[in-house]
Amino acid sequence: MYSITAIQAVHIFKFRNFKINNKNDFTNEIANKFKITTKAVRDIWNLRTWKKTTYPFWTDIEKKNKNPFKITRGRPNSKNNNASFNKWFQDTNKFLLEEKRKKIIEEINNLESTFTPFFLNMNNNDYCNLKKSLEVLNKNI
Numbered sequence: 001m002y003s004i005t006a007i008q009a010v011h012i013f014k015f016r017n018f019k020i021n022n023k024n025d026f027t028n029e030i031a032n033k034f035k036i037t038t039k040a041v042r043d044i045w046n047l048r049t050w051k052k053t054t055y056p057f058w059t060d061i062e063k064k065n066k067n068p069f070k071i072t073r074g075r076p077n078s079k080n081n082n083a084s085f086n087k088w089f090q091d092t093n094k095f096l097l098e099e100k101r102k103k104i105i106e107e108i109n110n111l112e113s114t115f116t117p118f119f120l121n122m123n124n125n126d127y128c129n130l131k132k133s134l135e136v137l138n139k140n141i
Helices: 006-017 023-034 038-045 051-057 060-065 081-097 099-112 124-139
Strands: none
Touching: 006 023, 006 038, 006 051, 006 099, 023 038
């Protein structure tokens, strides 16, 4: 198995909202496509891995309920741990909103062409919805 890039992680994350009858087969297809395990795909979908990279694509409820930057193990290093977190959070958002985010969207569009409706076992309506969402995402940049 191979490791994936941030762009591929975002692309995998975008597939989690598809209405698919057999989620296991769909997960297997994505895992095979990116040469990773099905567990890795589910971990991305369930916000266990690649949290910081996929954060801009979370729903508002997920952003409210989960903090991707929270360290859950061990004792905090200092009482003023929040100040360094805020600076890091601002720097990360600037980074994502600038060139890298444009590059991610461009890569998603390139990869989107490799996923045909037949490969995704989608009907034409779902495929059109995917294309529309990618177009809206491009316009928002």
